[in-house]
Amino acid sequence: MEKILIASGGEKQTSALVLMLKEVYPTSSISIAATGLEVRRAAGEKDYDCVIVNCPLKDEYGSELAEFIANSSNTCCVLLVKTENADHIAEKVEDYGAMVISKPLNRQVFCRAMRFVGAARKRMLGIQSENLKLHKKLEEIRTINRAKLALMQYLGFTEQQAHRYLEKQAMDLRCSKLEVAQKAIKMYEI
Numbered sequence: 001m002e003k004i005l006i007a008s009g010g011e012k013q014t015s016a017l018v019l020m021l022k023e024v025y026p027t028s029s030i031s032i033a034a035t036g037l038e039v040r041r042a043a044g045e046k047d048y049d050c051v052i053v054n055c056p057l058k059d060e061y062g063s064e065l066a067e068f069i070a071n072s073s074n075t076c077c078v079l080l081v082k083t084e085n086a087d088h089i090a091e092k093v094e095d096y097g098a099m100v101i102s103k104p105l106n107r108q109v110f111c112r113a114m115r116f117v118g119a120a121r122k123r124m125l126g127i128q129s130e131n132l133k134l135h136k137k138l139e140e141i142r143t144i145n146r147a148k149l150a151l152m153q154y155l156g157f158t159e160q161q162a163h164r165y166l167e168k169q170a171m172d173l174r175c176s177k178l179e180v181a182q183k184a185i186k187m188y189e190i
Contacts, residue, residue, distance in 0.1 A: 001049035001076075001118050005031045007039045007065065008054035017052060017080075020107055024114045036060040043073060050076040050117060054103075055089070063092050070096035074128070076121045078113070080105065140178050147181035150188040 004021060008014040018030055031048075033039045035058050039051060051069050055062035066077045077098040081089045086102040093100065101113050144166065151162040169180040 001025050001028055001114075001121065003029050003031070003046070003048045003050075005033060005039060005042055005048045005051045006054070007033045007036065007051060007057055007062070009034055009056075009058045010054070013054055016105075017054065020105070020110050021052075021114065023107075024111050025118070034058060036062070036065045039065055040068060043069060043075065047073065048075045049121060050078065050114075052078045052080065054080045055082075055085075063089055066093045066098035067096050070098060074125065076117050078117055143185070144177060144181045146189075147184040150184055154188045 002025075004025065006014055006017050006021075008017060014032055018032075021028065021030060028049075031042060031046075033042055037059055039053070042048075043051065051065075053062040053065055057065070062079050062081075066079055069075050069077045077093075077096070079089060079093060079098055079100045080103050081100050083102040083104075086100050090100040099113065099117055101110060147166060148157075148159060148162040151157045151165060152159060155162075157165060166177050166180050166184070170177040173180065
């Protein structure tokens with residue numbers, strides 16, 4: 001992870017978190033915020049890979065912040081919560097994809113959990129990228145089918161003839177079938 005935001009009210013705890021994070025992600029850029037409001041402002045200005053919230057903050061507990069982060073970005077969220085509250089908070093935030101780590105922190109457990117968060121983020125971004133590719137491909141297919149329909153309606157082509165026409169035009173004009181389909185739609189669907 002390259003950009004991490006730590007939300008913590010105490011300097012001592014913040015320093016300890018920074019040291020542990022530098023063990024796991026030595027080249028990462030770490031920003032600090034003391035309140036939920038500062039986190040919301042920072043998250044609106046910059047994309048972070050992960051936000052770590054040392055609960056409670058000065059102005060809120062932190063579970064609302066996890067919901068905000070999940071709904072407004074692709075940022076992973078980790079809440080550091082006292083052991084007695086960990087299960088209750090985990091139930092509240094797990095639907096948002098936030099991870100809860102109980103305090104007091106064990107350095108090894110924290111480092112392993114952060115590696116897991118990093119791996120989960122990479123996987124999520126890969127799936128999201130694949131999803132975008134599939135949506136783009138689906139939109140391309142819809143456009144081509146719409147062009148075929150226009151050719152069938154206005155020129156009396158069969159579906160096979162319309163398909164062949166689009167392919168031949170794409171080869172002859174040295175452009176994609178999508179570009180030819182878009183031109184056909186503009187020409188016949190005025």
